[in-house]
Amino acid sequence: MSTGKKNKTGKKNRKSGLSKWETNFKNFKFRFITGLALVAFSFYLALAFLSFFFTGFADRSKFDIAFWDFIKSAEITVQNWTGKFGAWLADTFINDWFGVASVSVVVLLFMTGIKLIGAKIMKLRKAFVHAALITIWTSVTLGFFFIDTINDQYLLFGGAHGYFLSKWFQAAIGWAGTFILILITLLAYFSFCFDWFIPLISKPFQKKEAKSDQSETEESTESEINVNHQSKIRAEEEQFEKTHAPLDEDLSLDRAVSGLSEAAESTATSHTPVPSHPKEEKEIVIKDDETLEMDFEPENTDKSLEHKGDEDLELKIEKAATEEISDHNEDRPLGDYDPTLDLSSYKLPTFDLLEEHDTDSGQVGEEELISNKNRIVKTLEDYKIQIKSIKATVGPTITLYEIVPAPGVRISKIKNLEDDIALSLAALGIRIIAPIPGRGTIGIEVPNSEPEIVSMRTIITSRKFQNSKFELPIAFGKTISNETYVLDLAKAPHMLVAGATGQGKSVGLNAIITSLLYKKHPSQLKFVLVDPKKVELNIYSKIEKHFLAKLPDEEESIITDVQRVVSTLHSLTIEMDERYDLLKKAHARNVKEYNHKFVKRQLNPEKGHRFLPYIVVIIDEFADLIMTAGKDVEMPIARIAQLARAVGIHMIIATQRPSTNIITGVIKANFPTRVAFKVASMIDSRTILDSPGANQLIGRGDMLITQGSDLVRVQCAFVDTPEVEQINDYIGAQQGYPSALILPEYNGGDGETAEPGEVDLSKRDPMFEEAARIVVANQSGSTSLIQRRFSIGYNRAGRIIDQLEAAGIVGPFEGSKARQVLVPDEYELEKVIDSIKG
Numbered sequence: 001m002s003t004g005k006k007n008k009t010g011k012k013n014r015k016s017g018l019s020k021w022e023t024n025f026k027n028f029k030f031r032f033i034t035g036l037a038l039v040a041f042s043f044y045l046a047l048a049f050l051s052f053f054f055t056g057f058a059d060r061s062k063f064d065i066a067f068w069d070f071i072k073s074a075e076i077t078v079q080n081w082t083g084k085f086g087a088w089l090a091d092t093f094i095n096d097w098f099g100v101a102s103v104s105v106v107v108l109l110f111m112t113g114i115k116l117i118g119a120k121i122m123k124l125r126k127a128f129v130h131a132a133l134i135t136i137w138t139s140v141t142l143g144f145f146f147i148d149t150i151n152d153q154y155l156l157f158g159g160a161h162g163y164f165l166s167k168w169f170q171a172a173i174g175w176a177g178t179f180i181l182i183l184i185t186l187l188a189y190f191s192f193c194f195d196w197f198i199p200l201i202s203k204p205f206q207k208k209e210a211k212s213d214q215s216e217t218e219e220s221t222e223s224e225i226n227v228n229h230q231s232k233i234r235a236e237e238e239q240f241e242k243t244h245a246p247l248d249e250d251l252s253l254d255r256a257v258s259g260l261s262e263a264a265e266s267t268a269t270s271h272t273p274v275p276s277h278p279k280e281e282k283e284i285v286i287k288d289d290e291t292l293e294m295d296f297e298p299e300n301t302d303k304s305l306e307h308k309g310d311e312d313l314e315l316k317i318e319k320a321a322t323e324e325i326s327d328h329n330e331d332r333p334l335g336d337y338d339p340t341l342d343l344s345s346y347k348l349p350t351f352d353l354l355e356e357h358d359t360d361s362g363q364v365g366e367e368e369l370i371s372n373k374n375r376i377v378k379t380l381e382d383y384k385i386q387i388k389s390i391k392a393t394v395g396p397t398i399t400l401y402e403i404v405p406a407p408g409v410r411i412s413k414i415k416n417l418e419d420d421i422a423l424s425l426a427a428l429g430i431r432i433i434a435p436i437p438g439r440g441t442i443g444i445e446v447p448n449s450e451p452e453i454v455s456m457r458t459i460i461t462s463r464k465f466q467n468s469k470f471e472l473p474i475a476f477g478k479t480i481s482n483e484t485y486v487l488d489l490a491k492a493p494h495m496l497v498a499g500a501t502g503q504g505k506s507v508g509l510n511a512i513i514t515s516l517l518y519k520k521h522p523s524q525l526k527f528v529l530v531d532p533k534k535v536e537l538n539i540y541s542k543i544e545k546h547f548l549a550k551l552p553d554e555e556e557s558i559i560t561d562v563q564r565v566v567s568t569l570h571s572l573t574i575e576m577d578e579r580y581d582l583l584k585k586a587h588a589r590n591v592k593e594y595n596h597k598f599v600k601r602q603l604n605p606e607k608g609h610r611f612l613p614y615i616v617v618i619i620d621e622f623a624d625l626i627m628t629a630g631k632d633v634e635m636p637i638a639r640i641a642q643l644a645r646a647v648g649i650h651m652i653i654a655t656q657r658p659s660t661n662i663i664t665g666v667i668k669a670n671f672p673t674r675v676a677f678k679v680a681s682m683i684d685s686r687t688i689l690d691s692p693g694a695n696q697l698i699g700r701g702d703m704l705i706t707q708g709s710d711l712v713r714v715q716c717a718f719v720d721t722p723e724v725e726q727i728n729d730y731i732g733a734q735q736g737y738p739s740a741l742i743l744p745e746y747n748g749g750d751g752e753t754a755e756p757g758e759v760d761l762s763k764r765d766p767m768f769e770e771a772a773r774i775v776v777a778n779q780s781g782s783t784s785l786i787q788r789r790f791s792i793g794y795n796r797a798g799r800i801i802d803q804l805e806a807a808g809i810v811g812p813f814e815g816s817k818a819r820q821v822l823v824p825d826e827y828e829l830e831k832v833i834d835s836i837k838g
């Protein structure tokens with residue numbers, strides 16, 4: 001106790017005036033009062049300025065004396081409503097400095113004031129930069145236009161700054177030059193600051209260009225036709241032959257794959273009508289139709305009928321049919337499939353949705369470092385441990401002191417002094433790493449007296465995260481050496497997160513989701529969110545149509561009910577099996593290879609292939625779940641964890657209670673990446689990390705991460721709930737898919753077990769035959785395939801499968817695997833169908 005007290009007092013005395021002031025400033029009341037004062041002062045200044053415009057003329061002669069003489073003298077009075085001080089301020093700002101543009105000072109004072117009070121407005125740094133630019137520009141511009149009023153006005157519109165600067169410009173580049181400069185800087189400012197500005201001013205030019213392009217084409221087409229009519233016909237004939245040449249099978253399949261994704265760039269570079277986007281494609285084709293019909297049909301037909309009357313024309317009309325042109329274009333080799341074209345206008349969240357939290361805090365002073373070093377060295381000396389050198393690495397919340405002990409010192413001796421060192425430093429959360437793997441030193445981690453908050457914004461904007469080539473990059477925070485820590489969930493491949501209540505687990509989960517949202521397009525990633533507490537993850541329901549996956553007919557996209565969790569997990573195992581089948585058919589080893597082949601159009605969607613988004617399953621409060629559902633959730637989780645990495649399904653499970661009955665051996669064995677926030681006991685730490693340490697953390701996002709052998713201490717990035725809300729609002733406001741990604745339905749296996757004898761084949765589903773053909777063509781008897789292909793509910797698809805089984809087309813139910821198809825080809829199938837009809 002007494003050591004602590006003494007230490008505290010000592011520290012207080014050592015604090016410089018400046019840091020005391022900083023501490024006060026962090027104090028909410030102090031900020032609030034300062035804010036109020038600034039707002040009040042801004043009003044005062046505004047009144048002073050306003051009054052100056054009316055009273056400045058009357059008061060102007062009084063400003064000629066020195067400031068103090070002016071203020072002190074009781075005889076001098078002014079008409080300005082804000083008295084002599086206000087009058088003097090207004091005169092100085094307006095006449096001596098920036099003229100009317102000085103109003104920006106009032107605005108800035110007001111904004112700073114309300115920001116300190118707690119209002120959420122634009123970033124002050126940004127406001128200052130804009131205000132400075134606007135003030136300088138306005139002052140020079142007014143100085144330029146009112147240059148002649150200098151002698152006969154009490155008011156300098158541009159202030160002395162504007163007057164002198166514009167005078168200097170005029171002398172240097174003349175009045176025309178100055179005028180152009182003023183105009184250009186204004187346009188540059190608008191172009192730089194407002195995204196709508198450049199399109200707005202370039203629009204009229206583009207229209208003209210487009211018009212002249214069109215008329216040129218029309219003209220040239222006409223003259224071409226008139227001048228070289230016969231050669232045009234020949235060209236058309238050749239084109240017809242080309243387009244009607246037998247189609248390569250792959251190409252025709254590719255065309256079906258293409259859907260929305262025709263090469264967009266080709267329209268930009270080529271004058272030939274190449275489809276880009278469905279809309280554009282239509283427009284271009286229609287335009288061509290019109291041109292062609294105009295050129296060939298009415299005019300030429302008529303002309304030839306009138307003047308020529310030969311058979312050529314008939315031939316020509318047929319061959320100039322528009323479909324041939326568009327066919328020709330479709331035959332062009334297609335570019336890569338781009339899954340993001342589904343939502344082509346989707347924009348990743350912008351950085352300004354994230355806050356910069358308290359960037360000024362967390363400076364570790366040299367004093368603190370030296371004092372800690374001395375204490376460490378002294379404690380070691382007290383126990384007769386000599387050291388060769390000591391080095392400090394300052395992290396955001398922790399400083400690592402690395403010691404090289406003198407030869408002959410036993411490492412275990414230092415390790416045993418953990419408590420003594422903690423006592424001498426009067427600090428919690430001291431951790432000794434003896435030795436630091438691969439460094440040959442002993443590390444002592446000491447918490448900083450003023451921990452820094454690592455803002456999510458700094459981590460997301462970091463080069464390391466932005467340039468990351470990881471498939472599923474997670475920006476967790478900063479390591480002890482202040483490096484951004486990014487982890488690839490695709491390689492993790494499953495993660496266990498534990499931490500006692502209030503130690504930063506929820507913030508950690510938000511950081512994980514936020515990182516992925518900042519990197520991935522909705523077509524590339526889906527979340528399955530399980531939140532038995534019902535409050536933590538509910539915030540993400542706004543992005544249901546972009547990033548969430550759920551069971552069919554499920555209303556809520558965030559799963560809170562235990563029974564639904566069980567169904568969802570089983571559904572995920574079905575999805576996993578289906579994905580495995582697809583990978584097998586595609587001869588791909590993992591989802592990355594598979595998607596690469598799909599993107600390169602080497603896989604045919606007609607055969608059931610589809611782009612596979614990553615699925616990240618996040619289960620919060622896993623303990624609650626396992627206590628209620630036990631093996632029912634443990635088994636599917638274990639199964640997914642064992643197998644799903646290759647097919648792009650990754651799990652993150654979080655728990656407050658990392659006891660062995662919750663984190664069972666099966667779970668632990670399949671979750672190699674472990675993240676521990678501060679936990680209550682060393683046993684908990686061992687359960688989660690297989691080593692102690694998590695019990696010695698300092699909380700508030702301090703965490704240990706292991707991906708196998710080594711343990712990394714990371715300060716988790718802080719992302720506050722309002723920021724997460726803003727990101728969700730931003731994404732939610734954009735166009736999404738019609739619904740969340742629908743997972744295969746699972747109904748406890750009931751739907752799959754109808755006895756073949758019970759099925760009446762005379763009451764076949766109208767889609768029976770078509771379904772049979774699809775099943776045989778794909779050689780896969782899966783209910784969800786039928787569900788997807790016909791957009792029908794699970795029950796109906798299940799009934800069709802039962803009928804197919806009764807007809808001997810598919811085999812019996814085989815758990816979560818697709819049924820075997822018993823008919824080898826369509827020829828055989830037709831025979832089966834005929835016999836049923838028979």
Ligand SMILES: Nc1ncnc2c1ncn2[C@@H]1O[C@H](COP(=O)(O)OP(=O)(O)OP(=O)(O)O)[C@@H](O)[C@H]1O
Binds near residue numbers: 715716717719
């Ligand atoms: N990375 C961080 N940086 C700074 N402060 C943090 C960080 N993470 C958490 N905190 C602080 O700790 C508080 C509790 O965090 P959080 O809500 O994540 O705890 P939790 O472990 O999820 O608790 P519970 O299990 O009860 O939900 C936060 O409100 C915040 O003030």
